[in-house]
Amino acid sequence: MMTDDEFDIVMKTAKSEDMREQVLTTIFLENGVALAEQQGVANAQAEIIAKQNDAFRRCFQFDDAKKYCRDHQIGGKCVSTLGVRNLGPIAPLLCFRMVAEFDEFSPENDPYGERDFGSFQFLDVRILFKIDYYDTDYKHGSEDASNPEKTRRVLTIMLSSEF
Numbered sequence: 001m002m003t004d005d006e007f008d009i010v011m012k013t014a015k016s017e018d019m020r021e022q023v024l025t026t027i028f029l030e031n032g033v034a035l036a037e038q039q040g041v042a043n044a045q046a047e048i049i050a051k052q053n054d055a056f057r058r059c060f061q062f063d064d065a066k067k068y069c070r071d072h073q074i075g076g077k078c079v080s081t082l083g084v085r086n087l088g089p090i091a092p093l094l095c096f097r098m099v100a101e102f103d104e105f106s107p108e109n110d111p112y113g114e115r116d117f118g119s120f121q122f123l124d125v126r127i128l129f130k131i132d133y134y135d136t137d138y139k140h141g142s143e144d145a146s147n148p149e150k151t152r153r154v155l156t157i158m159l160s161s162e163f
Helices: 004-013 017-058 091-101
Strands: 060-063 066-069 076-080 117-122 125-134 152-159
Touching: 017 091, 017 125, 017 152, 076 091, 091 117, 091 125, 091 152
Parallel strands: 076 152
Antiparallel strands: 060 066, 117 125, 125 152
């Protein structure tokens, strides 16, 4: 990729308008290929994360009010807010089941293609869920959300009014 200084030199030394146009076309094509390659990598990573998020949302079992993921390759935990818990004693469990079954992702509600956010109607309230990515100690954001060895997910279920 050409630096700004290199670009200025090339444009100043180009002898004709045709030469300058040829240089600009070449630079545009090179940058377009580089951008497409970057987008391809980003899309591939988003698809990996999306598949992991799908597995994560569907893997929870509930045992004595402890929620844990059956898939030990995708570590994480799920939590519900006070607002969800105040809907009734089984409301969190029903909401977790609805999150597990959720499949209404679209470009409008999932712009990055990671399937990490959604909303649905439960009783008479709007429920949101969000998956966040942390390091293995749950202290900082994950360096690489697509790497299950470096990432722990936290699924939060909340009322839309709590967002």
